[in-house]
Amino acid sequence: MHIITLRSLLLAAVITSFVHGEESTVLKDEAAAAAPSHFLNEPAEYRDMRMAWWRQARFGMFIHWGLYAEPAGQWNGKTHYGEWIQNEAQIPLDEYTQITARFNPAKFNAADWVRIAQSSGVKYIVITSKHHDGFCLFDSALTDYTVMHTPFKRDILKELSEECRKQGLKFCTYHSIMDWHHPDYLPRRNWEKRPAEGVDFDRYVQYMKGQLKEIISNYEPAVLWFDGEWEKTWTEERGRDLYHYVRSLKPDIIINNRVGKGRQGMAGTYDPNEAVGDFGTPEQEIPATGLNYDWETCMTMNDHWGYNKADKNYKSGPDLIRKLVDIVSKGGNFLLNVGPTAEGLFPPESIQRLEQIGQWMNVNGDSIYGTTASRFKELPFGRSTTKGNRLYIHIFDWPADGRIILPGLVSNPVSAHFLQDPNCPIGITCEPVNVVLAIPGKALDPVATVIELAFDKIPDMVYGPEIYPEETNFTAPIDVSFSDFVVDGPYRIHYTLDGSDPNSASLYYEEPFTLRNSATVSCLKIARDGQPVSPVSRKHYIRKEPPAKPKK
Numbered sequence: 001m002h003i004i005t006l007r008s009l010l011l012a013a014v015i016t017s018f019v020h021g022e023e024s025t026v027l028k029d030e031a032a033a034a035a036p037s038h039f040l041n042e043p044a045e046y047r048d049m050r051m052a053w054w055r056q057a058r059f060g061m062f063i064h065w066g067l068y069a070e071p072a073g074q075w076n077g078k079t080h081y082g083e084w085i086q087n088e089a090q091i092p093l094d095e096y097t098q099i100t101a102r103f104n105p106a107k108f109n110a111a112d113w114v115r116i117a118q119s120s121g122v123k124y125i126v127i128t129s130k131h132h133d134g135f136c137l138f139d140s141a142l143t144d145y146t147v148m149h150t151p152f153k154r155d156i157l158k159e160l161s162e163e164c165r166k167q168g169l170k171f172c173t174y175h176s177i178m179d180w181h182h183p184d185y186l187p188r189r190n191w192e193k194r195p196a197e198g199v200d201f202d203r204y205v206q207y208m209k210g211q212l213k214e215i216i217s218n219y220e221p222a223v224l225w226f227d228g229e230w231e232k233t234w235t236e237e238r239g240r241d242l243y244h245y246v247r248s249l250k251p252d253i254i255i256n257n258r259v260g261k262g263r264q265g266m267a268g269t270y271d272p273n274e275a276v277g278d279f280g281t282p283e284q285e286i287p288a289t290g291l292n293y294d295w296e297t298c299m300t301m302n303d304h305w306g307y308n309k310a311d312k313n314y315k316s317g318p319d320l321i322r323k324l325v326d327i328v329s330k331g332g333n334f335l336l337n338v339g340p341t342a343e344g345l346f347p348p349e350s351i352q353r354l355e356q357i358g359q360w361m362n363v364n365g366d367s368i369y370g371t372t373a374s375r376f377k378e379l380p381f382g383r384s385t386t387k388g389n390r391l392y393i394h395i396f397d398w399p400a401d402g403r404i405i406l407p408g409l410v411s412n413p414v415s416a417h418f419l420q421d422p423n424c425p426i427g428i429t430c431e432p433v434n435v436v437l438a439i440p441g442k443a444l445d446p447v448a449t450v451i452e453l454a455f456d457k458i459p460d461m462v463y464g465p466e467i468y469p470e471e472t473n474f475t476a477p478i479d480v481s482f483s484d485f486v487v488d489g490p491y492r493i494h495y496t497l498d499g500s501d502p503n504s505a506s507l508y509y510e511e512p513f514t515l516r517n518s519a520t521v522s523c524l525k526i527a528r529d530g531q532p533v534s535p536v537s538r539k540h541y542i543r544k545e546p547p548a549k550p551k552k
């Protein structure tokens with residue numbers, strides 16, 4: 001009883017702090033009191049409370065900033081570097097550290113950054129407290145390799161965290177485990193001359209923990225976003241220990257899966273039951289169908305995380321808006337990167353894109369914040385998100401015939417309106433297994449127009465059979481089968497192999513059949529009275545030539 005009360009209080013505190021955008025002391029005390037002693041075996045309920053603001057937020061800003069902004073991607077005539085410049089251009093440590101004498105971002109203004117972030121619609125900022133080069137953007141008692149020992153002499157994390165709190169954004173930090181500066185970090189780069197005798201990796205870990213304690217007590221980040229975990233000195237065991245340590249300093253903090261060794265490459269996937277960390281971290285990619293745990297895609301606007309003045313290969317605003325919608329429709333968060341200049345400014349190209357996203361979010365934010373993944377398997381014209389009794393439909397490709405078919409939606413909407421123009425009429429027709437919307441002939445917003453559908457309860461959906469095998473490329477003949485097949489059941493599964501919609505005159509399924517050539521398999525369930533009881537499922541199988549035998 002006591003625990004339940006504490007938990008509901010905590011939940012209230014979490015929500016209040018999200019709304020007001022500030023960390024209340026109540027939250028901290030209650031979190032400490034209600035937190036399980038061992039953070040690695042956390043009850044799902046507690047975890048849900050801890051993740052609540054993050055799941056609500058859906059959109060965040062990544063900021064990669066450090067000494068590397070100064071060379072701006074250029075070294076010895078080459079122009080393609082970013083935050084990895086020290087390693088990629090093989091700059092000896094004593095030469096790289098000289099950049100500190102020039103680092104003076106006089107135009108840095110935390111209030112401006114947070115204002116720009118805020119008006120783009122992001123709800124949190126994740127900034128590099130320390131990147132792989134080991135340079136710190138905050139005041140640390142544990143090293144001189146910080147911004148306080150540059151001509152700038154201002155604690156960037158302090159200014160930014162205070163401003164985030166003032167303007168109502170969650171402040172979060174990225175912290176690299178890999179460190180090319182600290183004498184006790186191992187392994188050395190293979191091109192380096194620095195000796196490794198007497199080096200003690202455990203001492204490095206103590207240093208890192210000490211800095212994390214400084215960061216957590218001084219700036220109270222809501223997320224700790226680790227990175228650089230892939231080197232052989234880092235182990236899952238060390239990751240678990242670090243996770244536990246950070247949570248013990250701030251029980252409600254959220255930690256990404258790069259704290260341990262569970263991450264599978266750029267896909268960022270992991271097994272949350274086996275490996276430590278609160279969310280998956282796909283990098284520069286969007287999982288095809290989402291993941292069944294919390295995840296966040298991080299992505300650059302151009303081709304670099306750190307500032308590169310030659311890189312003008314920016315994704316367009318519309319592209320970024322659609323990527324945000326795509327990610328959220330699959331149940332993920334979008335962490336979009338900005339690499340500020342050495343002067344302390346966001347690049348104008350980034351500002352322009354953030355403004356475009358912000359304008360779209362102003363109108364359509366309801367279809368993003370606090371939503372969960374789409375209930376539809378696939379919508380050929382766009383995407384969808386879900387919020388309680390409401391479904392949001394995002395139209396990317398405007399239908400020429402003005403008809404939007406929502407397959408498998410079997411509850412009747414009580415209302416439908418465009419977020420952009422509630423007075424613009426939408427016709428609703430409820431077919432046996434689809435809802436069909438009639439919309440104007442011309443797109444309201446060619447990037448993504450959003451329709452909100454309201455229901456008097458959580459809407460019911462029906463799905464077509466699953467088609468197996470999953471893998472759609474084959475070389476030797478495959479056996480195709482369907483889920484939901486019942487002998488003498490209330491419906492039959494009918495199918496076609498030529499891409500056309502099956503009906504009760506089409507082939508019906510009794511057992512797996514063999515496919516020898518490329519084909520589009522389409523199937524649906526049809527009741528004994530001839531009425532469809534599911535939408536159509538489709539899979540396009542492609543027969544490929546077997547790989548050529550190596551010549552003798």
Ligand code: GLC
Binds near residue numbers: 228298
């Ligand atoms: C990679 C890069 C790093 C960047 C990170 C962002 O891990 O090493 O430079 O900070 O991706 O996800």
